[in-house]
Amino acid sequence: MDKLPCLPVKITAKKWADKLQDGSVFMRSLYDFGSWSAIERHNRADSQMKDGVQGDIGEGIVKTVDPKVGDEFFNCFDPEIRAVMKGMYYIDENFYQYSKIYCMYGLTYLIHEKRFEQPDERLLDFGDTAVIIYNPNEFLSRVLNALRGKYGDNVNFRCDEVRYYPPDYYGDLDEFCKSSSFSWQNELRFRVALLDGDDTVTDEFGLVRKCLIRDHSPITLDIGSIRDISVQIPTDDLIGLRLPDFLLP
Known part of the structure; x- marks a missing residue:
């Protein structure tokens, strides 16, 4: 399916x-979204971060294992326990939960059909207002400039579209992978890892790297007004594709 880069x-x-x-x-x-904080979210009845919308206990999974086959670790479990396991996976404890995440919906234009892909009605669960950024490159530039101004070179940054894996996928995953049950979100994501400029470690290849700052606190960037590169509409209008004419290619 031919499509333009998402807005x-x-x-x-x-x-x-x-x-x-x-x-x-x-x-x-990412800690706030994943299994690491699931009990906390449940205990405070956090509707905004509820599982299935913003909350996802699958965040941080780095590997899924076929329960019919198992592996060296899971096959050590008692057979009676293994028999009732619906899924087997490994969750990272050292990196992903400390990464800062900015999540957005990707509004996709289908070239051959000359139309935008239909957004899912469940997007209303995120809020009543949609800010469409129609100059993504400039937005990214302002985010990167703000990160550089606030943290210098003590940042590891990545942006990408989230990839959705089917229930029968078994293998490696990263922080840009989610279950196909979330595919309706069509998510774009920024990931920021803050580094300690005074603390280093030598990796397996002999390279000296800055250590990750292991802190769950959120961060706020001031990138300056983006009213010149964005437009605000009701989420209902986004779902109904009642979009400003200038957004059409």
Whole structure:
């Protein structure tokens, strides 16, 4: 299916949409979304971070294993326990949960059909307002400049589209992989890892690297107003594809 690169769309409550257009980019740690904090989210009845919308206990999975086959570790379990295991996977404890994440919807234009792909109605669960960023390169540049200004070169940054894997996939995963049950989110993601410039470690290849700062605290970037490269519309209009004419290619 031929398509143009996605337009980033932040779907949130109106007050946060206004803050974004004023230049405030708020990034949570992946810890807040994944299994590491699932019990905390449940105990405080956090509807915003509920599983299936923003919360995802699959965040941080680095490998899935076929329960019918197992592996060296899981095959050490008692057969009666293995018999009731519906899934086998490994969750990273050393890196992903400390990474700061900024999640957006990807508004996709289908070239041959000359139309935007239909957004899912469940996007309303994220908020009533959509900020469509129609100059993604400039937005990325402003984010990177803000990171550089605040943290210098003590940052590891990555941005990409999230890839969705089917239930029968077994193998390696990273922080840009999610279950296909979340594919309706069509997510674009920034990932920021903050590094300690005074603390280094030598890796397996003999390279000296800065150590990750293991902190779950969120960060906020001030990238300056983005009203010149974005437009705000109700989420209902996004789902109904009632979009400003200038967004059409």
